[in-house]
Amino acid sequence: MSADARRPAPPLPGRDSTRADRERRIREILAHHPVETQEDLVERLREQGLAVTQATVSRDIKRMGLVKVPWADGRSHYVAPEKPSPVDVLRRLQHATTEYVLSAETGEELLVIHTLTGRANAVAAAIDEMQWDDVVGTVAGDDTILVVPRRRAVRDRVLARLRNLMEGRAP
Numbered sequence: 001m002s003a004d005a006r007r008p009a010p011p012l013p014g015r016d017s018t019r020a021d022r023e024r025r026i027r028e029i030l031a032h033h034p035v036e037t038q039e040d041l042v043e044r045l046r047e048q049g050l051a052v053t054q055a056t057v058s059r060d061i062k063r064m065g066l067v068k069v070p071w072a073d074g075r076s077h078y079v080a081p082e083k084p085s086p087v088d089v090l091r092r093l094q095h096a097t098t099e100y101v102l103s104a105e106t107g108e109e110l111l112v113i114h115t116l117t118g119r120a121n122a123v124a125a126a127i128d129e130m131q132w133d134d135v136v137g138t139v140a141g142d143d144t145i146l147v148v149p150r151r152r153a154v155r156d157r158v159l160a161r162l163r164n165l166m167e168g169r170a171p
Contacts, residue, residue, distance in 0.1 A: 022056075022057075026057075026060060026064065030080055035078045036076065038057050065081050066078045090130070093126040094168070096122050098167075109149075113162065115144070121140045123145060135149060135150065
């Protein structure tokens with residue numbers, strides 16, 4: 001095999017995709033096609049016109065928690081977990097808050113979280129995934145998140161949870 005044959009192909013011309021778009025397309029691909037390798041997934045995304053690299057897809061696989069499961073013939077293919085375990089959800093939120101959150105404070109009714117540029121969506125998604133009874137939802141911009149508590153009375157409790165996570169402690 002020549003050196004050129006082993007070298008990964010450059011991304012095909014196509015449109016860049018957002019993380020959410022790639023993740024949606026990856027889920028669709030996995031639901032309809034067995035995918036054995038990252039390279040297979042890169043190729044299927046490129047066939048859909050997305051300009052992706054193997055490194056990007058590798059990060060997507062890790063972030064989405066995709067796992068390989070064996071087939072009857074011993075080969076493996078990627079699947080998305082049905083529902084992440086509570087431990088995995090908490091681990092993602094702890095990572096997001098310790099790595100990306102700069103500050104968390106309260107307003108009159110809402111909580112405001114400031115993150116590193118471009119990281120607000122990841123933190124907001126992790127908060128939403130926790131499905132705390134005290135939180136109605138989040139709204140994320142580029143570096144700011146609004147957290148909507150269910151009632152004003154629980155606002156400070158939610159803030160305390162978030163600050164505990166920011167300091168690496170359990171919520």
